[in-house]
Each structure stands twice: as structure tokens, then as C-alpha cells.
Amino acid sequence: MITADLHVHSMASEDSETPVCEILSSAVNHHLRAIAVTDHVELVDFQKGAYDVAAEESWALLESAAVPHGLRVARGIELGEPCFDTALAARLLSAHPYDFVLASQHRLSDALPDYYFIDYSDWTHDAIVREMDAYFREVLRVVQWNGFDSLAHLTYPFRYLPSCWREGDYRPWQSVIDTVLGTLAENGKALEINTSGIRKGLGQTSPDLPLIRRFRELGGVCITVGSDAHRPDEIGADLAVAETLMREAGFSAYTVYFDRQPQSVSIDGID
Numbered sequence: 001m002i003t004a005d006l007h008v009h010s011m012a013s014e015d016s017e018t019p020v021c022e023i024l025s026s027a028v029n030h031h032l033r034a035i036a037v038t039d040h041v042e043l044v045d046f047q048k049g050a051y052d053v054a055a056e057e058s059w060a061l062l063e064s065a066a067v068p069h070g071l072r073v074a075r076g077i078e079l080g081e082p083c084f085d086t087a088l089a090a091r092l093l094s095a096h097p098y099d100f101v102l103a104s105q106h107r108l109s110d111a112l113p114d115y116y117f118i119d120y121s122d123w124t125h126d127a128i129v130r131e132m133d134a135y136f137r138e139v140l141r142v143v144q145w146n147g148f149d150s151l152a153h154l155t156y157p158f159r160y161l162p163s164c165w166r167e168g169d170y171r172p173w174q175s176v177i178d179t180v181l182g183t184l185a186e187n188g189k190a191l192e193i194n195t196s197g198i199r200k201g202l203g204q205t206s207p208d209l210p211l212i213r214r215f216r217e218l219g220g221v222c223i224t225v226g227s228d229a230h231r232p233d234e235i236g237a238d239l240a241v242a243e244t245l246m247r248e249a250g251f252s253a254y255t256v257y258f259d260r261q262p263q264s265v266s267i268d269g270i271d
């Protein structure tokens with residue numbers, strides 16, 4: 001049984017209003033033993049001066065939180081687009097002794113919006129193939145940068161494509177995906193199974209089973225699981241689905257991080 005949710009947002013994230021104390025009490029109510037608060041720090045927004053407060057606010061909230069007995073709290077960060085400015089990324093990560101760093105790719109360039117805001121309904125097949133190819137190549141740059149612990153929600157833009165693209169057929173990009181997953185495995189980094197798509201209409205995790213299985217085939221060992229909760233009631237959501245996928249892909253343990261160190265936890269509760 002998975003009892004750790006390593007992707008949760010607090011009110012320090014622009015898109016959440018949840019106080020840290022409510023995150024922690026919800027984690028206890030959901031029988032979790034570990035949780036990571038991973039507020040957004042988007043490099044592109046930070047560069048514009050819009051996010052100067054967020055990273056500091058998130059840290060201050062975590063520092064002042066009263067941690068319930070029996071719950072381990074990782075002080076994390078979801079660092080968006082680190083390769084837009086790797087020097088800034090390094091400076092942000094060195095500002096505090098984070099326990100856990102998620103790396104994300106929410107947009108293709110600093111001149112383009114988050115995939116969330118793009119309407120793909122009238123895009124041609126070829127244009128979508130090219131767009132997703134560019135996405136995976138940008139993710140590969142992040143993986144090669146290697147300054148993080150877990151790669152968040154691989155296939156994120158697929159959430160926003162027309163539904164015919166959600167069948168788990170990644171053949172047009174399999175070569176670059178294999179390089180992404182192989183590099184991740186070789187570097188000993190984690191692949192995140194993000195469960196938010198299940199409750200948001202996508203009907204599956206990001207990534208889904210074919211890519212989780214491929215990560216295993218390419219030597220991947222570390223998996224983190226995250227709900228990407230932005231509200232207290234979403235904390236710990238669908239961890240059982242992630243557990244089923246992990247078993248089907250051949251994983252028997254997931255990974256938690258404290259002080260940036262991976263700790264393997266057996267799905268069956270045997271450490």
C-alpha cells in the first residue's frame with residue numbers, strides 16, 4: 001500500500017488556497033505516513049519578478065508548520081522549466097535545504113503559454129506530432145540537466161490534446177522517450193506517477209502504464225507517486241491506482257525523499 005503523496009500544493013502556489021495545516025491534517029485523515037509540499041516555482045515567472053514571494057512564502061509556511069505525530073513532511077518544490085535558466089534554478093535550489101525537488105515542463109518556451117491554456121482542437125495531426133516532439137526534447141534537456149530528484153507528470157501536454165491522442169500510443173516519439181527514460185534511469189532519478197489526470201477527465205495517470213513499464217525495462221528503479229493536490233480533499237487521491245500500475249510494470253517499491261536522499265519503501269509495507 002502506498003502511504004506517501006509527494007506532490008501537493010499549498011496556498012503559496014498561485015493556483016491553490018490550501019493552508020499547510022489543512023494539508024497535514026488531510027494527510028493524517030488519509031492515513032499517509034509521508035507527504036511532500038511542492039509549491040510551484042516557474043522559472044519564467046520568476047524571471048519576470050512575479051514569483052519572488054512564492055518560494056520564500058512556501059518555505060516559511062513549511063518552517064512554521066506543526067507536524068502531526070507519525071507524519072513525515074518533506075519540504076519540496078516543483079521547479080518549472082529549469083532549463084530556461086539553469087543558473088537561476090541552481091540559485092533557487094541552494095536558497096533552502098529542500099528535501100525533495102520535482103522538475104516540471106509546463107510550457108515549451110518562455111514566449112509560449114502553459115500547455116493548459118492552448119486549444120489544440122483545430123491543430124493538424126502533423127502540427128501536434130511536431131509540438132509533442134519538441135516537448136519531449138525539452139524534457140530531455142531537463143533530464144540531462146539532472147539537478148532534481150523526480151521528473152513530474154511526463155506527458156503533461158497530452159492532457160490537453162483531443163481525446164484521440166490519449167490512447168497510450170507514443171510511437172511517433174518512442175526514440176526520444178526512450179532516451180528520456182534511459183537517462184533518468186542511468187542517473188538514478190525518479191519517474192513520478194501523477195494521479196491528477198484520473199480525477200480531471202483524462203482518465204489516466206501521467207505517465208500511463210506503457211511509459212512506466214518502459215522505464216522499468218530501461219533500468220529505472222525509483223518511482224515517486226503524487227496526487228498533485230491543490231485542495232485538501234485531493235490529497236492522497238488515487239494512490240491505489242498508481243500502486244496497481246506499479247505492480248503491472250514490475251515495481252515492488254516506491255521512493256520517498258528526505259534531505260534529497262532516496263529511500264525505498266516496499267508497496268507491501270516491508271522496508
Ligand SMILES: [Zn+2]
Nearest residue numbers: 078104152153
Ligand atoms: Zn506541474
Ligand SMILES: [Zn+2]
Nearest residue numbers: 007009078228
Ligand atoms: Zn503540481
